[in-house]
Amino acid sequence: MTAPGVEGAIGAGKAVGERRLHPVTPFRRAWAPVAVLTGWAVHDPNQAQEQLTKLTTTMVLGGLAVLVTAGALYGFLTWWFTYFSVTDSELRIRTGLLFRRTAHIRLERIQAVDITQPLLARVAGVAKLRIDVVGTDKKDELAFLGQGEARRLRAELLARAAGFAPETAHEVGEAPAHELMRVPPNKLAISILLTGATWGSLAAALVAPPFLWLTTHSVWTVLATAVPLLGAAATTSVGRFVGEYDWTVGESPDGLRIDHGLLDRTHETVPPGRVQTVRIVEPLLWRPLRWVRVELDVAGSANSVLVPVAPRAVAESVVARVLPGVTVPRELLRPPGRARWCVPLWWRGYGLAVTDAVFAARHGLLRRRLALVPHAKVQSVRLTQGPWGRLWRLADVHVDTGANKTVTARLRGAEEAASLLREQAERSRTGRRTARPDRWMA
Amino acid sequence: METGSAAGAETTGTEPEWTGLPPGLLRMRRLLLVVWLGLLALAVGLLLGLFAGPVWAAFALLPLAVLAWGWVLLGRNWRSWRYAERADDLLITRGVLWREETVVPYGRMQLVEVTSGPVERHFGLASVQLHTAAAATDATIPGLDPAEAERLRDRLTELGEARSAGL
Numbered sequence: 001m002t003a004p005g006v007e008g009a010i011g012a013g014k015a016v017g018e019r020r021l022h023p024v025t026p027f028r029r030a031w032a033p034v035a036v037l038t039g040w041a042v043h044d045p046n047q048a049q050e051q052l053t054k055l056t057t058t059m060v061l062g063g064l065a066v067l068v069t070a071g072a073l074y075g076f077l078t079w080w081f082t083y084f085s086v087t088d089s090e091l092r093i094r095t096g097l098l099f100r101r102t103a104h105i106r107l108e109r110i111q112a113v114d115i116t117q118p119l120l121a122r123v124a125g126v127a128k129l130r131i132d133v134v135g136t137d138k139k140d141e142l143a144f145l146g147q148g149e150a151r152r153l154r155a156e157l158l159a160r161a162a163g164f165a166p167e168t169a170h171e172v173g174e175a176p177a178h179e180l181m182r183v184p185p186n187k188l189a190i191s192i193l194l195t196g197a198t199w200g201s202l203a204a205a206l207v208a209p210p211f212l213w214l215t216t217h218s219v220w221t222v223l224a225t226a227v228p229l230l231g232a233a234a235t236t237s238v239g240r241f242v243g244e245y246d247w248t249v250g251e252s253p254d255g256l257r258i259d260h261g262l263l264d265r266t267h268e269t270v271p272p273g274r275v276q277t278v279r280i281v282e283p284l285l286w287r288p289l290r291w292v293r294v295e296l297d298v299a300g301s302a303n304s305v306l307v308p309v310a311p312r313a314v315a316e317s318v319v320a321r322v323l324p325g326v327t328v329p330r331e332l333l334r335p336p337g338r339a340r341w342c343v344p345l346w347w348r349g350y351g352l353a354v355t356d357a358v359f360a361a362r363h364g365l366l367r368r369r370l371a372l373v374p375h376a377k378v379q380s381v382r383l384t385q386g387p388w389g390r391l392w393r394l395a396d397v398h399v400d401t402g403a404n405k406t407v408t409a410r411l412r413g414a415e416e417a418a419s420l421l422r423e424q425a426e427r428s429r430t431g432r433r434t435a436r437p438d439r440w441m442a
Numbered sequence: 443m444e445t446g447s448a449a450g451a452e453t454t455g456t457e458p459e460w461t462g463l464p465p466g467l468l469r470m471r472r473l474l475l476v477v478w479l480g481l482l483a484l485a486v487g488l489l490l491g492l493f494a495g496p497v498w499a500a501f502a503l504l505p506l507a508v509l510a511w512g513w514v515l516l517g518r519n520w521r522s523w524r525y526a527e528r529a530d531d532l533l534i535t536r537g538v539l540w541r542e543e544t545v546v547p548y549g550r551m552q553l554v555e556v557t558s559g560p561v562e563r564h565f566g567l568a569s570v571q572l573h574t575a576a577a578a579t580d581a582t583i584p585g586l587d588p589a590e591a592e593r594l595r596d597r598l599t600e601l602g603e604a605r606s607a608g609l
Contacts, residue, residue, distance in 0.1 A: 134575070299575065378550075379546075379550045379574040379575050379576035379579055380544060380545060380546045380547075380550065380574050380576060380578075380579040380581065381544070381545045382542060382543065382544045382545070382578075382579075382580070383541075383542065383543040383544075384540065384541065384542045384543075385540070385541045385542075386539065386540050387539045387540070390541070395541075398578070400574070400576035400578040400579050401576055402574075402575035402576055404576060404577050404578065406576070406578045421543060421545060422545075424545075425531050425545035425547060428547060428550075429530050429531065429547045429549065432549065
């Protein structure tokens, strides 16, 4: 993907159709020196104050001017030397002032496309566009583009990836989307209140600092523990609420669309056939309400939530749209009773179901997690058995997927596991026959 | 996008033809074991015998006991390694106490690697490693004859191309 030095054409002149990012981009780096100074001042307040008294006003102003100019110049130069272009089969990003870097991202390998807008970017009317391919990192995102341009570019990339002819690709426009579900704010708030982690972090933040005060009487120790604890409590409750606010799942010919966020808006698109695993999580306190959380794994993508909270029936209908032809199995086969000698109590949480389309394995007793893997997404199948497991004639079957997630059916009977291994290998091989092509419109 | 073949469906039902590892690997591992533990036993025996008295030199028997035990273990482990090339997938089983059996469909292979370290090269051995898109896939066949390793690599690559499928 990266070919430093290979591009002989870099100095030779601009290739056809190369574009620069939005002119607001340099400003996102201008604040960096100020942030470094602030960080240093916060980190070591006494010394910072001491140093400040030594400085005269002119020196401070002069220093700031130099720093801001340097930051602005750096931002401007990186912006000036960053180009991107869309060819028939690739998105090319060329960047770097001293160390040149060229990324060619193949469009048929697209796993997901994300447009994110942090709060300040929303004010400025710009957005980041990120293409998830296996192996891309943060450097490969296009930050920033104009809002409208980002949407047009996403539509064009998806059209080309879908297999439309290059001449027509930029005229196809955005595929129409229809909403599958939306999470109301009150439901989201209740679901967060019913999560153990929220209360756990809050309790830790409220109990630990007074306790430390009583034992050490040191303000710094108390502050050093209270601030991170409060921060953690805030991110698990308020942060989650803000991030998952107005969660909307939609469907379009280009695939799944997930939009969310109160301050920072994120719009994700996952083309058809890219989902490697889907997990249905049932926290203990949600169970009386029959609510679930649905997570998904896409290769090369960091996004993992599909539905933050929804009634089970709604969640299952969404899963059916994400993995076409899949119904969430209701009846799961428990391990044989002798499994209690391997994993006491928790053995009851394990379960397995294999349907025509998916391999489904459940684990967890209090917080139940059911993982679904379409047969076509299975990369390899493994059977493992330790000495204690052999004594009780039990074995584990692992199914590896391309998103680097392994789904395990634990503690199956030895004969059952052996036949499961053979059959799953067969199913994962043939499961590909009905799968849609990578270029989903071709 | 089509994977597999019609002929494959018939052969998968029957017990596959297993291939064990050549004895070269066992020879190499045992030789390394004998050399290292032999040296250790010698060092322990000499040092303790010279500085603490001849009775203490009996501690040199400890590495020798480990040697004998390791000799047996290596043999058992070597015997447990088997692989089978079926029509559509590769099977690898290994392990005595902790048994593991891996099935990798040819269509999922992203990369086949043949590696050979300096010691392995001296003994005329090479290992074949298969990579799929899942990092958890752990499919390595150690201690093959280099010619066999290359044959396996070429055959796997060829089969992988014919049955290739994406993520």
